[in-house]
Amino acid sequence: xxxxxxxxxxxxxxxxxxxxxxxxxxxxxxxxxxxxxxxxxxxxxxxxxxxxxxxxxxxxxxxxxxxxxxxxxxxxxxxxxxxxxxxxxxxxxxxxxxxxxxxxxxxxxxxxxxxxxxxxxxxxxxxxxxxxxxxxxxxxxxx
Numbered sequence: 001x002x003x004x005x006x007x008x009x010x011x012x013x014x015x016x017x018x019x020x021x022x023x024x025x026x027x028x029x030x031x032x033x034x035x036x037x038x039x040x041x042x043x044x045x046x047x048x049x050x051x052x053x054x055x056x057x058x059x060x061x062x063x064x065x066x067x068x069x070x071x072x073x074x075x076x077x078x079x080x081x082x083x084x085x086x087x088x089x090x091x092x093x094x095x096x097x098x099x100x101x102x103x104x105x106x107x108x109x110x111x112x113x114x115x116x117x118x119x120x121x122x123x124x125x126x127x128x129x130x131x132x133x134x135x136x137x138x139x140x141x142x143x
Contacts, residue, residue: 041090042141048087049138053131055080059113060127063120070116073123077113080106091137098137105129 059076062069084106092099109126112118 041094045087045090045094046138046141048083048090049134049141051083052080052087053134053138055083056127056131056134059109060124060131063124063127070118073113073118077110080113081110084110095137095140098133098140102130102133102137105133 055076059073059080062073062076088099091102105126109123109130112123112126
């Protein structure tokens with residue numbers, strides 16, 4: 001009888017130990033998945049921000065020869081809007097303050113770029129302002 005109790009006791013301990021270790025593994029896997037998805041989102045936002053920044057650089061270069069590049073400026077403004085649209089929702093959901101800050105200068109810039117008589121001085125100012133905000137946002141993502 002004592003042997004049976006001993007075997008049962010050992011069996012219960014083994015089962016409990018196995019159950020505890022599998023729960024720990026699951027928690028570790030869940031934490032790892034959460035960290036990976038956050039990291040993946042940050043990578044997506046960094047890549048998207050880089051693309052928006054590249055279009056801003058292109059727009060800035062096009063502004064130097066405004067009279068010759070009116071159509072090019074308008075096209076680049078559309079490209080800017082499309083690139084921002086790709087990451088906009090994620091930025092808005094996860095970084096609402098940064099989203100508002102970036103959009104304060106980005107949307108007026110896009111709007112100005114679509115005009116037939118765009119104010120190049122205003123656009124240059126908005127490009128610089130938007131670039132500064134995007135750089136700050138990218139630094140925040142990299143932390």
